[in-house]
Amino acid sequence: MMKFRLILTVLALLPWCAFAGDGRLYVNDKKAPDSRKDLEVIQSALEKALPQARAATVCIEISEGSGTGVIVSPEGLVLTAAHVSSGVKKKVTVILEDGTRLKAETLGLVADKDAAMLQITEKGTYPFVDLDRDAKTQLGDWVFALGHSGGFDKERGSVVRLGRLVRIADSTFQSDCMLIGGDSGGPLFDLSGKLIGIHSRVGQQLQVNMHVPMDEFIANWDGMVAGEFIGEGPYAQLPVKGTGFLGLATESRPEGGLRVTKVGNKSPAEGAGIKEGDIILKLNGTELESRQQMQDLLKEMSAGDEVTLATERDGKSETLTLNLGER
């Protein structure tokens, strides 16, 4: 059986060798490096690709923790994992390698493939990397992973790991670049510095590290740019309407608006600084006339959604922004 497998591998190599001319490094088509020169070819390709790859790799801070992403356009379009962005139209913070913090908003995601996009919303020209659009990546290719392992650390920078593509199956790349929490959503590159995958999950064994191939992003590109929530779980859950709450009780006023009669302990309303006696005039721009009307508006929203309230206290008006809590 071993004999068969060996022969077949050699056969399988033949067509690859023929295409080794188009910028593809010959070391990828060797079963293993067998000289110092081979090792140096891998090393110098990696060193050459690293500065741009690293400049485009960003830390993504979300309310529940942090992940990694990679910028793929000069306008600041970022690819990441669905379990990092975890929803559509969420406000997040993106941190560049030099520590610059930028505002960003999540776009669409593919919930069953762990693919997602977000957009840096501050104007600028950002360092970016090219995608491998031709799916040229093959089993055994040398690859490198970048990520903000365990969170952003300016003194350390993002962490690079080298490995090989060891398995291709079920719209997943498996590599032996060891990933850890915080790397999720980070980029996997080939030795020419083209983006080939996004870090998704790991197995119990250290060598089992999974990435979402670029195919899955390209197939759902327009939907994600348009902010669609594509597919069903397990990497992201569709928000359920009516699960959000403000944490306050009100009474209607004859002259319009609602008077706050009670603020829940540790509620989102309390966190935003709302106090008993405050008047709420508007919710997301809609003038409030009755308690029922406000409840109807909230029923259409979900936990985590952003709400803007126009309030009044002692004749002074104010605008507050807060996220709905989970019921």
Place this chain on the structure above:
Amino acid sequence: MNANRFLACLFACLVIPVAAQQSLESAYRTTGSAVVAAFEGPRSVLQTSSAVISDGRKEAGYGVVISPDGHILTKASEVLEVKSLNVTVDRTKYDDVKILMIDPTWDVALLKVEASGLVPVDFAPTSAVPQGSWVVANGATSRTSRRLLAGIVSAKIREIPAAGGAVLGVTLNPKSEVLEIADVNEKSGAKEAGLQKGDVILSINGKKVENIKEVGEALKDKKAGSMVKLTYRRDTVKTTLDVRLSVRGEMYAEQVSRNDQMSGDFSPRRSGFPRVMQHDILGNRKVQGGPLLDLDGHCIGMNIARANRAESFAIPVEDLKELSARLMKQSGN
């Protein structure tokens, strides 16, 4: 995989070779035998200039040979736990091993075996190599032969501050109005200095301390492994002595994070280092202490901690040379 499925797989391979056998055999993976074989140059250096530190017949760590007559550096916190210490260099096993010096700051011990004609490591001129450079470290070992693991330099050289800060290693009696010691941690500098339950702490580095907050202030910017002058009262006698500060996380169980759970067997002492270089070699706590080599087989560092699944630390060669010279001098060489 049963026979039928294997055959089906073979069939598929014949028809569309590229979609074939989409799993790389383990020999060709980064840690596989075929890939590792390309590093024979540095491996031969591990054979002669790294030491296997064993507890009886069990591997406990590795060491760096720094003199022909048997001086070896290793990771102190792993070696101090060894009950039946012996050392193997190349094919020779040494049962008579002396621990000459310990440097608590770097967590390094200087060992001595009775030997002659050993081959010390050849130090590289600098640790400032580009990220992505290949590095090689000890992997497993057989009785006669050293194996290796390869990886790359993977992040910036930097300090790793003590997890949880630098501490004396004592618990204070909360009911006492003075700073009365209720318990002394077994692994602490306070224990080494001879502090006992009931002793009352009076001052640190000449500054009077009266409550826990003032102790915290006195230790705030101190590094693990550094010494403080501590004045204490036992019964009626006042004494001043030097106490080594320890890494809090090393003595009191750190909360196990999700990242730790996925990290396998990492080093208990993995923080509180003045400067480290970082690499991605897949190791565990039992393969620390040996040399980190470049492709030329030059020693660019010493492996000091497996921090987690994705990060390993080594003492950079500049610091290692300085430390090596200092420990040799202090031990009377």
